[in-house]
Amino acid sequence: MDFGLSPEQQLLQRTLREFSTRELMPAYQSRDRDEDLPPELIRRLGAMGILAPMVPASYGGSGLDYVSLGIAHEEIARGDFNAAYVLLLAALVGAIIARNGDDRQRSAYLPPICRGDVVSALGVTEPAGGSDAAHVKLSARRDGNHYILDGEKTSISFASSARTALIIARTGTLEQGAHGVSAFYVDLDSAGISRTRFRDLGSRAIGRGSLFFDAVRVPVSARVGAEGAGFVQVMQGFDFSRAMIGLMCIGAAEQSVEETCAYVGDREAFGGSLARFEGVSFPLAEAAVELRAARLLCYEALWLRDREQPHGWIAAGAKWLAPELCARVLHQCLLLHGHLGFGLELPHQQRMRDVIGLEIGDGTAQIMKLIVARDLLGKLARPY
Numbered sequence: 433m434d435f436g437l438s439p440e441q442q443l444l445q446r447t448l449r450e451f452s453t454r455e456l457m458p459a460y461q462s463r464d465r466d467e468d469l470p471p472e473l474i475r476r477l478g479a480m481g482i483l484a485p486m487v488p489a490s491y492g493g494s495g496l497d498y499v500s501l502g503i504a505h506e507e508i509a510r511g512d513f514n515a516a517y518v519l520l521l522a523a524l525v526g527a528i529i530a531r532n533g534d535d536r537q538r539s540a541y542l543p544p545i546c547r548g549d550v551v552s553a554l555g556v557t558e559p560a561g562g563s564d565a566a567h568v569k570l571s572a573r574r575d576g577n578h579y580i581l582d583g584e585k586t587s588i589s590f591a592s593s594a595r596t597a598l599i600i601a602r603t604g605t606l607e608q609g610a611h612g613v614s615a616f617y618v619d620l621d622s623a624g625i626s627r628t629r630f631r632d633l634g635s636r637a638i639g640r641g642s643l644f645f646d647a648v649r650v651p652v653s654a655r656v657g658a659e660g661a662g663f664v665q666v667m668q669g670f671d672f673s674r675a676m677i678g679l680m681c682i683g684a685a686e687q688s689v690e691e692t693c694a695y696v697g698d699r700e701a702f703g704g705s706l707a708r709f710e711g712v713s714f715p716l717a718e719a720a721v722e723l724r725a726a727r728l729l730c731y732e733a734l735w736l737r738d739r740e741q742p743h744g745w746i747a748a749g750a751k752w753l754a755p756e757l758c759a760r761v762l763h764q765c766l767l768l769h770g771h772l773g774f775g776l777e778l779p780h781q782q783r784m785r786d787v788i789g790l791e792i793g794d795g796t797a798q799i800m801k802l803i804v805a806r807d808l809l810g811k812l813a814r815p816y
Contacts, residue, residue: 435728441500447509453479456511463514463637464782466629468593471548473682474518478548482508482519484526485546491530492543498672498734505676505725509683513786514637516680517589518551519642524673525552525598528616532665541596553594553620554583554664557642562587563799565600566610566663570645571635572601579603579616581645582625587763587793592629592639594620599643600662608660615662617654619632624648634785670794674747675733677790678754682727685758688765692780695769712768719761726754745807752800755791759784 437445454475463469477483482504487493501523509516522545529541544550556565570583580602588597597618604612620627627643627647657665693716696706706712730750736743762784766773775779791797805813 437499437503441503444496444500445503445507448480448504449510452507452511456508456515460512461776461779461782463512466631466636466639466756468590468639469514469518469637473515474551476506477515477518478546483522483546483548484530484542486523486610487526487530487542487546491538491643492546493526493530494546498737499731502676502679502731502734506683506686510681510687513680513684513783514635516564516683517635517638518548520673520676520680521552521554521589522546522548523676524669527555527672528598528615528665528669529656531668532615532661536653537617537656541631550596551590552617553590553593553597553643554666555587555588555597555599555618557585557587559584559586563795565666566613567606568600568602568613569606570599570601572603572614572616572650574603574652575649578649579652579655581616581618581648581650584642584644586641586642587630587640589635589638589640589727589793591627591641591643598656598666599644599645601665603659610663611660613663614659615656615665616650617649617656618650621649622648633788634782640789671738671744671747672734674751674794674800675730675737675743678726678730678750680745681754681758681787681790682708682723682730682789685719685723685761685765688762688780688783689716689723689756692716692765692768706768715764715768719764722757723761726750726757730754743805748795748800748803751795751796752804755787756797758787759791762787 456680485496486498486501489495505516505519508519512815526542529537558568558570560569563573570581570585571727572579572581597620599616599618600613601616602612603614624646626644627641629639632640638727696712699706729746733743733747733750762780766780766784772778
């Protein structure tokens with residue numbers, strides 16, 4: 433295995449590191465409020481070619497590989513963790529449509545997502561449960577050339593601002609489980625749709641909330657893929673997006689570790705630099721090594737994805753490991769700044785609050801461990 437990046441990937445990394453530091457980081461803390469990310473920022477990300485960049489150029493993408501997409505998530509999250517959410521949703525929804533949509537859908541849906549003109553949400557989680565996606569209850573009843581959607585999706589990123597959403601809904605019976613779930617690309621300005629916005633501990637700029645569907649008419653032409661195939665389509669997307677989530681968290685933690693190293697090196701106490709005390713230097717050494725290990729796990733999953741090799745359990749492992757690790761590392765960075773770290777002026781507390789959200793979203797550590805165990809042990813690892 434080659435652990436090096438190609439010259440093109442190195443250039444992408446340098447370019448995005450510079451952009452993230454110069455353009456995103458200065459305003460990151462000012463966006464820690466219940467207001468949507470500026471549309472012009474999202475369009476700038478689109479203009480840089482990093483929104484669903486793995487989509488073919490004929491549909492608006494850049495044709496980049498998945499390792500390069502991972503680099504984009506890591507570097508953008510260094511400057512603004514929540515701006516990286518835009519990349520995450522664009523990549524996930526874009527990949528599902530590119531893989532399962534027909535040519536008309538790809539031509540109509542993908543270019544606006546890649547340009548940043550449209551932020552598209554993903555509607556999976558429901559009030560009765562998030563991880564049990566095979567038993568969603570939001571119904572999609574066929575009525576001639578339309579489906580009628582009724583129900584609720586909750587804990588949806590960009591619920592307050594997204595113009596469209598890829599929604600999974602039940603077209604079959606509840607007893608059919610995953611085989612009765614279909615995917616629809618829905619215009620969120622449609623009649624019968626209403627929204628709420630939550631007040632969250634972190635990631636406030638992404639406008640997490642609920643979407644309500646009251647007899648919403650969706651044309652049959654908006655169904656992505658075959659009826660009953662929606663669950664599999666979304667799960668295939670999660671196989672790579674979990675590694676992206678890991679890299680988002682790692683990018684934020686890496687930035688705080690670098691800032692903390694600079695701080696303890698300059699800070700003098702007891703007649704010298706704080707960095708000379710092992711109680712200060714050892715936690716930073718541990719963080720650097722652990723982040724490196726988690727980062728390699730994420731990139732291994734994406735490297736395998738580029739080669740169309742199995743990578744689901746590796747990505748699941750990255751999704752459980754990285755958010756937990758990074759929340760702990762960010763907490764340590766906060767503590768190493770002493771009383772200054774407890775204030776809101778420094779970004780470590782915000783990065784920690786933002787990262788904690790991804791210990792829950794897109795699959796908890798318990799679900800990720802179950803995925804890994806099933807890959808190792810097969811059906812013996814099923815709890816039912």
